[in-house]
Amino acid sequence: MIVGTAGHIDHGKTTLVRALTGVDTDRLPEEKARGISIELGYAFLDVPGQPAGGERIGFIDVPGHERLVHTMLAGATGIDFALLLVAADDGVMPQTREHLAVLSLLGLQRGLVAITKCDRVDAARLDAVAAEVAALLQPTPLAGAPVLAVSAHSGQGVAALRAQLVAAAAASSARSGEGQHFRLAVDRAFTLDGVGTVATGTVHAGQVAVGDELQLVPGDRRVRVRSLHAQNRAVGQAHAGQRCALALVGIDKAAVARGQWLVAPAAAVSTDRLDAELALWHDEPRALRSGMPVQLHLGAAAVPATVAVLDPPVLEPGGRARVQLVLRQPIGAWWGDRVVLRDAAASRTLAGGQVLDPHAPVRYRRTPQRLAELQALADPDVTSRLLGLLAVAPQGVDLRRFAAAQGLPLPAALPPALLRHTDAHADHALGATQTDQAAQRVLQALADFHVSHAEELGPDAARLRRLAQPRLPEPLWRALLARLQAQGQLQLRGAFVHLPAHGVRLSATEERLAQKVGPKLLAAGFEGAWVRDLARDSAEPEPLMRVTLARLAQRGELFQVVKDLYYPPATMARLTALARSVAAGHGGEVTAAAFRDATGLGRKRAIQILEHFDRIGLLRRVGDVHRLRSDSRLFDEVAA
Numbered sequence: 001m002i003v004g005t006a007g008h009i010d011h012g013k014t015t016l017v018r019a020l021t022g023v024d025t026d027r028l029p030e031e032k033a034r035g036i037s038i039e040l041g042y043a044f045l046d047v048p049g050q051p052a053g054g055e056r057i058g059f060i061d062v063p064g065h066e067r068l069v070h071t072m073l074a075g076a077t078g079i080d081f082a083l084l085l086v087a088a089d090d091g092v093m094p095q096t097r098e099h100l101a102v103l104s105l106l107g108l109q110r111g112l113v114a115i116t117k118c119d120r121v122d123a124a125r126l127d128a129v130a131a132e133v134a135a136l137l138q139p140t141p142l143a144g145a146p147v148l149a150v151s152a153h154s155g156q157g158v159a160a161l162r163a164q165l166v167a168a169a170a171a172s173s174a175r176s177g178e179g180q181h182f183r184l185a186v187d188r189a190f191t192l193d194g195v196g197t198v199a200t201g202t203v204h205a206g207q208v209a210v211g212d213e214l215q216l217v218p219g220d221r222r223v224r225v226r227s228l229h230a231q232n233r234a235v236g237q238a239h240a241g242q243r244c245a246l247a248l249v250g251i252d253k254a255a256v257a258r259g260q261w262l263v264a265p266a267a268a269v270s271t272d273r274l275d276a277e278l279a280l281w282h283d284e285p286r287a288l289r290s291g292m293p294v295q296l297h298l299g300a301a302a303v304p305a306t307v308a309v310l311d312p313p314v315l316e317p318g319g320r321a322r323v324q325l326v327l328r329q330p331i332g333a334w335w336g337d338r339v340v341l342r343d344a345a346a347s348r349t350l351a352g353g354q355v356l357d358p359h360a361p362v363r364y365r366r367t368p369q370r371l372a373e374l375q376a377l378a379d380p381d382v383t384s385r386l387l388g389l390l391a392v393a394p395q396g397v398d399l400r401r402f403a404a405a406q407g408l409p410l411p412a413a414l415p416p417a418l419l420r421h422t423d424a425h426a427d428h429a430l431g432a433t434q435t436d437q438a439a440q441r442v443l444q445a446l447a448d449f450h451v452s453h454a455e456e457l458g459p460d461a462a463r464l465r466r467l468a469q470p471r472l473p474e475p476l477w478r479a480l481l482a483r484l485q486a487q488g489q490l491q492l493r494g495a496f497v498h499l500p501a502h503g504v505r506l507s508a509t510e511e512r513l514a515q516k517v518g519p520k521l522l523a524a525g526f527e528g529a530w531v532r533d534l535a536r537d538s539a540e541p542e543p544l545m546r547v548t549l550a551r552l553a554q555r556g557e558l559f560q561v562v563k564d565l566y567y568p569p570a571t572m573a574r575l576t577a578l579a580r581s582v583a584a585g586h587g588g589e590v591t592a593a594a595f596r597d598a599t600g601l602g603r604k605r606a607i608q609i610l611e612h613f614d615r616i617g618l619l620r621r622v623g624d625v626h627r628l629r630s631d632s633r634l635f636d637e638v639a640a
Helices: 013-021 029-034 066-076 094-105 123-137 158-171 368-377 382-392 399-406 432-452 461-468 474-486 508-523 531-538 542-554 569-585 592-599 603-616
Strands: 002-007 041-046 056-061 081-087 111-116 147-149 183-192 196-205 207-209 213-217 221-230 233-235 237-239 243-249 261-263 270-280 293-298 301-311 320-332 338-343 349-357 419-422 427-430 491-493 496-498 559-562 565-567 619-622 625-628
Touching: 002 013, 002 094, 013 041, 013 056, 013 081, 013 111, 013 158, 041 158, 056 158, 081 094, 081 158, 094 123, 094 338, 094 349, 111 123, 111 158, 123 147, 147 158, 183 243, 207 221, 221 237, 270 338, 270 368, 293 320, 301 368, 349 368, 368 382, 382 399, 399 427, 419 474, 427 432, 427 474, 432 461, 432 474, 432 496, 461 474, 461 496, 474 491, 508 531, 508 542, 508 569, 531 542, 542 559, 542 565, 559 603, 565 569, 569 592, 569 603, 569 625, 592 603, 603 619, 603 625
Parallel strands: 002 056, 002 081, 081 111, 111 147
Antiparallel strands: 041 056, 183 196, 183 261, 196 243, 207 237, 213 221, 213 261, 221 233, 221 243, 270 320, 270 349, 293 301, 293 338, 301 320, 338 349, 419 427, 491 496, 559 565, 619 625
């Protein structure tokens, strides 16, 4: 169990922790000189009755000064149990109220209050402070928490307080999120001689062992764990709910900062825009409105942000609302992470809540569709959350992105009525209702196309997608076509799609000519074959050759790159593979020069083929380069 101290400056937090544990958490020279905590301090208490090396209670001692609330928040986001201190001689003070607001807005429901310096006041004063504290706690999640009178100097009440903490630790259950990936909020980094870079923080989820690879988030830097300390002991493995120090291989101390996360790579999520559900503190004098600048605290990070209130449009004091938070710089975030907002000047705490979606959209954030998705994401059960999202998401769900945002592995199984596509590149699912609706739109678009283009076999798959389902992810689009084909509702011929009742039939003469020129088309290689050359070499009329090749292209058996220039599918598949290879070596980009060199073609022909790839959806033109569409699988099956 991790216990976090809270309270006004000079109310005895560090002194009481020392009395409980024997450890002075003020470690910096300036802290010793000034007599106040400036940085987070840590101490540990062995739980009686546990074997050697058993469970320990960890203490995070936070600063009480108003200017250091941001540091207090860096520690408070990782605690399980709140220890709120109120000095008997001072009573409730400004930082008492703000620290209580922080603990409440973080959702903490377990804690107790220690009235410190009780040896300095009489019984009447002690009763008055206890009554004041009880009234202060009443509208918060800590209402009814035990209140104990203690004196760290005389020892009065310290044993009773220690016993209460031990009992709370014994009753403490493991943190929720079993099965989650590992995640630690970094709140300190330093260098040790002979060890190297060490990062410390509270483990929020999962387990880590010596030798594991982790990712520093935000960012893509990978590190390896050389050694571990959990709850101030050398261990081979650490888990959620522990204070942990990780010695890291392959990174300098300067590259690790408070506010970052060390995360299992499969769940490394960073964002500069997130949707959350917030509660505005009941004592806040004004409503929270869109456009308000704030300081956002999540984990050990603190970043400037702007609020967009989604539903309802204004968040009143004591109320709740869903909001989008637009951040000035990226942070790591998961579903369920607790957030706290302070005003832009960092002078008071405003609101708190939890993250619903770290992948918040830039557009359409207030539409009924998006609000329905947020309602589904508010479900506390992850399976219900996913199924609810699938039931309302018109374009389906990227399951890998969803799982990473939950900090969980991919779902093992989903209801069979869903449409799902899984491969090395993607894992997407579409709800049953949305699948039926998408299928109907595809079939209707094909029927309409056949009416207006009766002489053509059908649109190519990329064109049909633009007509029927332009926003459906490519993996789901291919899965939808495959399902409709398997059900006999449409047919695929090359890159072209058509209804079973519609087709381009060849005459006997055209069939004969198609067989005659087939070997010549293959022999033409990357240069392709021109109508006039095929007609000359076959001793056939050029008009007949032109009509025959056009019909073969309509049937999906040839590809016309420019007028009268044709390629068979096998050659087009080889050219596609070369384009993908060039893109892999150039950051996803295919330039005319690189493709020309890879194919041995002239520049003009290389450009013609790349422009054809743009049209059929393999590439996308961006300025002077063509970018590979990572979601396109055109010709994959042929190439294989």
